[in-house]
Amino acid sequence: MTPVAPHFPPIRRVAIVGVGAIGGVFAAWLGSRLPAGLITLSALARGQTLATLQRNGLQWTDGEGTTHAVPLRASDNAAALGPQDLVIVSVKGPAMPSVAQQIKPLLAAHTVVLVAMNGVPWWFFDGLGGECAGLQLQAVDPGGLTAAALPTAHVLGCVVHVSAVSPQPGQVVRIKNNQLIIGEPSGSITPRVQAIATLLEQAGFGVKQAERIQHDIWFKLWGNMTMNPVSALTGAPCDQILDDPLVRAHCSAVMREAQAIGQRIGCGIDQQPEDRHAITRSLGSFKTSMLQDVEAGRPIELDAILGVVREIGQHLSLPTPHMDALLGLTRLMARTRGLYPPA
DSSP states (O other): OOOOOTTSOOOOEEEEEOOSHHHHHHHHHHHHSSOTTSOEEEEEOOHHHHHHHHHHOEEEEOTTSOEEEEOOEEESOHHHHOOEEEEEEOOOGGGHHHHHHHTGGGEEEEEEEEEOOSSOOTTTTTTTOGGGTTOOOTTTSGGGHHHHHSOGGGEEEEEEEEEEEOSSTTEEEEEEEEEEEEEOTTOSOOHHHHHHHHHHHHTTOEEEEOSOHHHHHHHHHHHHHHHHHHHHHHOOOHHHHHHSHHHHHHHHHHHHHHHHHHHHHTOOOOSOHHHHHHHHHTTOSOOOHHHHHHHHTOOOOHIIIIIHHHHHHHHTTOOOHHHHHHHHHHHHHHHHTTSSOOO
């Protein structure tokens, strides 16, 4: 690990925004695995999650089945929590425009916002260069509301390779894997990337510092963009999806369209769809997060995972007929269930 530049302020105040399964893992490990007194941990929450956190703290269960209680300061009012050194945002994509407005009181001039969310984020083309440099992505930031409230200068990207379940508000169980990839939207390894990587490593995460985080975001998306919507449409776990040759072929066709887009924007992928299918199939039978959202009656993250990729393809005048079909079918299914905004 490269030493942290001494001029970067120490990270003492940390707030989690979105204490679901993944946000809960951040809160659990930062709140219980760091030296006592190193940080002050807060959470911005609401509803039953807020009530549970205020009453019991965060409850998390480790691999041995032992449950731990993590005390933290929880509020639904960001102003009550005050400015932070690090804010970790782990919310569903549809919530981000309103969340960006709510967290303004958490931001000081030096505050870093680690965006640990699925799919392509609103800041993706800030600093990437190429044909889409500076492109404002309407699919994930309609009207630019998030960008206006949360300038990219505050942002670090984060790709999460961690799985967990939140069976009840304020509870996290079945935590598997511990890998994070973090990086600056504009590229390069900066002192703040190094400082945050060090903190997360102290809490037990394995952290890779990426010189071009957009590449890692695109690579993870390449698998999620088919498994998630197809599972949401069919109700099938991933092993059944990949064991059906017709469905598997459709997924491959969508991935090849995304691969062509990635090549144009500087996020080329050397694998073939079958390579990724083999990795996914090796994981056995599991439900994607989008299928879990459908079953729970929650809004789905369709735009950040699929709609935004189509938008980029349209900007580049690249045809995406297979992607269009998958997006249209999934969107219609979700609209009929009230899980996606009406036309």
